[in-house]
Amino acid sequence: MISDALPEAGIQYVVLVEEVIPFGSDDHRWQLVKTIPVEGDRATADARARELAMEHVPQGFYEPYGATAGRSVFRVSDGSWLVEVSTPDTYLPTLARITTAEQVHIQEYLPPPADDTPSAPKRRLFRRG
Template sequence: MINDAVPQKEARWVVLVEAETCPRYEEDHRWQLVAKRAVPDGGRAAADELARKLAMEYVPREVKGSAGETPAREVFRVADGSWLVEVRGINAKKILCRITTAVLVHEGK
């Protein structure tokens, strides 16, 4: 059995942002990690707050918006605590994003 538990005082929290790579709904959805934000202080609570902020504000590169405006979106809090966001730009392009808090348990060289 693999023990991947990280002692709480050593936990390195991050927020992961995934975006779909096949944005048309008739295709299979595939996901790609597009952003990884470290949370240096504040532990899980700070990671959860950053994830919420990104769910409300993150704009994928493929979505065009008006200068200075955040594109329209639907934001869902999923039962596991992650976020599912549909972002819509002025070009009517829609992109799904998943935003998740995580603990880094291993980092190779």
């Protein structure tokens, strides 16, 4: 069997935090809001993800000063955490998903070279004769 896995020493673990972001009154989508690098092994990254699941408050969630939001935390079968955060006045709970991940690739942005940039094709609106 061929394995393309990196040796444990070369693996960089991160904790990903996704939140449900509302778009209008009836629409929403999941969005990655934080990528947290973790020094250590998979067990360290899993422990950090669990800690975040117990304390993370989603962006834009209103929590009155001195209050503690209600929280339901679920360990999902894929190993991620689903978090519901709410207050008694909240119509729907705010959701977050926290996942341990192995970062396998990073590609830095490289702008095109200044001299080799192709010119945009010119279009004719009216064709002549």
